[in-house]
């Protein structure tokens with residue numbers, strides 16, 4: 001494919017004269033700095049003129065007037081929900097799932113899955129996300145098609161295949177749409193198959209994890225088998241946990257434990273385990289997470305829009321829990337823009353604690369970068385701009401009215417920025433987007449296909465989406 005050749009013809013790139021937000025252990029910011037990228041890795045970082053590249057760069061990007069940041073890492077994404085964006089507004093989680101999201105997703109076919117994934121990946125790339133953790137891919141979405149789209153896009157991603165055996169959520173029994181129900185043996189077999197086929201492909205950009213859905217979906221025995229499988233394959237696990245009060249009620253009633261205590265008991269706890277939401281986890285559970293190294297993927301837009309609650313993020317961090325940031329999905333957020341997500345993540349903690357000093361812009365940027373890398377077990381490879389790490393880097397403009405005057409770059413990014421301020425995206429040393437033009441994907445075709453497929457999907461599912469106002 002012509003596009004891929006164009007990407008390969010740039011083994012070395014010099015980013016010249018930008019403000020580098022390194023996110024290294026000292027959190028250095030370098031005004032007027034250069035970054036040299038070679039063979040997919042960052043080879044030098046410093047002030048302009050401070051280092052001389054070993055070889056002449058094949059390609060130069062003028063970064064003057066721009067921020068140079070590590071690519072953003074979204075730790076909780078549903079690729080298959082981009083196609084149903086805005087289909088379930090203004091309802092609570094169980095209704096939201098049962099009346100809208102599951103009937104729609106239960107009518108997906110593999111081409112819908114691919115179209116939705118491409119739409120989602122396009123949106124993430126255009127707003128500066130370079131790595132994501134997809135949490136639940138049901139078989140009907142077409143795992144191979146989605147993995148192919150990820151490979152083609154140039155993005156880095158973890159794809160988690162759903163593992164489940166009960167069509168319940170928390171204490172609500174058998175509420176899942178029949179099109180979404182899968183059995184344990186098939187799920188476990190498929191994780192192994194897809195792991196063998198895809199994990200480590202595309203120069204390591206594609207990873208495959210277990211997606212253990214949520215409480216009410218698996219028996220304790222199945223959770224244990226997932227934990228054993230992950231250990232054997234050397235891979236990770238992600239699931240929803242403590243998102244709503246129903247999770248706590250369920251864990252107490254069924255197992256006489258708090259949700260994270262139960263997950264620890266069945267072996268689903270460790271450094272490559274990501275629990276989405278964690279709104280209702282308690283201090284004793286934070287201690288388990290901190291001791292065992294599990295991550296909470298904080299999803300503030302989803303939690304506030306569904307009125308699930310506000311996760312006590314500063315307290316979790318204080319207890320040593322690694323917290324990442326996630327956009328969740330099209331019907332709960334309703335966008336996949338990590339820069340917009342960062343602002344809300346900060347503001348809701350300030351108002352919850354009546355304390356404007358908590359969750360500063362700097363602390364929030366850690367969630368979206370280095371903490372995300374830690375969540376995925378990739379802190380040695382991505383999440384900061386340091387020599388030896390993979391060249392996953394974004395350039396953000398600073399000349400827009402809402403980013404002027406350019407005083408504190410972190411404050412502007414978190415409190416005033418938006419995804420569309422991202423100008424350039426580099427992943428694995430390849431320029432994937434430049435001047436907001438994505439080079440690996442056909443933007444018009446993806447949007448056209450998504451519109452066409454969404455219309456047909458709504459008809460098949462028998463769901464109508466309209467404004468509450470009369471629409472002629």
Ligand SMILES: [Zn+2]
Nearest residue numbers: 078240276328
């Ligand atoms: Zn989710």
